[in-house]
Amino acid sequence: MVTNNAFPAVEKCASVGREKHTVVADMDGTLLIGRSSFPYFALVAFEAGGVLRLLFLLLASPLAGLLYYFASESAGIQVLIFATFAGMKVSDIESVARAVLPKFYSSDLHPESWQVFASCGKRCVLTANPRIMVEAFLKDFLGADMVLGTEIGTYKGRATGLVCKPGVLVGNNKADALQKAFSETKPDIGLGDRHTDIPFISMCKEGYLVKSNPSTKAVPSEKLPNPIIFHDGRLVRKPTPLMALLIILWTPIGFLLACLRIAAGSLLPMPMVYYAFWALGVRVTVKGTPPPPVQKSTGQSGVLFICSHRTLLDPIFLSTALGRPIAAVTYSISRLSEIISPIKTVKLSRDRATDASMIKKLLQQGDLAICPEGTTCREPFLLRFSALFAELTDELVPVAMVNRMSMFHGTTARGWKGMDPFYFFMNPSPAYEVTFLNKLPPELTCSSGKSSHEVANYIQRVIAATLSYECTSFTRKDKYRALAGNDGTVVDKPTVPPNKVMGC
16 A cells, blocks of 8 residues: 655655656645635635525535545535535636636645646646636646546536536546546656545656645745736635635625715715715825816816726725815716716717717816726736827826725626625725826827827826836726626617716
8 A cells, every 4th residue: 555655745856857747736735735625615605606605605514524534535525516516507607717716726826836737748637626616727827738627517507516427536536537538658747745646646657745834835926827917706815714704794794884884975075075984994095196176267177087997986085085076987887886976977988089079078077087997907907098088188197096905806897896886895994095196297298299109108107106016908808808708898778878977
């Protein structure tokens, strides 16, 4: 019988000259530092099934743990699969696997295992996790050529919660799957972390074990093969069992608190909103010197605030920082968000001439806010700035917006956007930082001969430097194609004329 001691630690595996070699690696505890897959099942449960599904999974987890450690590793994983997947649409599971899980998986990548895995020319992952959960991350972000995982049962487009033969890939099932995939060819390197990985490691020319070490630090984000720029999902933190319990307990309290905060922002006069937010635990920090309001009697055009885009609440917190309501133009906004917003919004038609005329008209009425990225980005990157705004006025004030959330994200590409403000305000103590930068000097505007693209790119660089962000050329379409499988276009209902100003 082969024991764990028969294989050296992964740190002793040479990673030089492996370009023509094949590596086969386990996932939890091997490629990933964490040995538990519960947080990732919890992410699927919450993002695709909601808080009640997360509660069901949490209640089932003690049974799963007892079976896993004292009866059968396979049985324990089957309980997690059933509690998470039973009745779910397969398309929803695939969506979460593509748009949500990569961010959390990538933050837990084991440095030594990844060094060996990345050095090999052909990469295979052999895991007990459902293949549908892990394949998108492993292939798109880690460059895996083959993913062998547990196959879940489906019926009419929904998961049954059961697993297909030969069952959960643990122990001899892993070895059988490897034998079937590689036939008589022996992989060069096998990486595992527990005794049930020994059967498949023994089939490789070289075998190495990854030992658990609490001090191991994950691969830094800047060293990842593909940086995570776009990701979706509501949860900010990985839902460990304790964190999952806190989310379940906080959700009803947080929703009531969010309603109170939204009511304060919607009903109180804007000069009072700043203080009401502070009293309700919402922190608003203002930096820089904002310009004074435009005097309409002088006939002066309004200032156009060019904001980085973090959530749809950016214009509201801009107004809070200024102490006066600032109208905003937006590409799309839900009807609920229109109803509860304290400021006026104008929906862009995506027709260049129509939008330009509308923005000019609004600037004649006063100050205006615009987010030229066209969509939000959670990571420290700025998307490409649309250049239309630079052609319409020289009164341009860049504004760097940044926010902090501890439990829920206030944006979504896959879900209902009407809940975005609620999720943001459901955080125990959400925060916004609004930094007013210097007004663009005349010599850097279009009236001095600069092209609109030069002006837009300059403002993008200035805001990025202020926030220590990185500029990119990605657009709204790139984000929605990556996360939702569409280009993010919202078809307008014909009941509202495209040039009508709507109160949010």
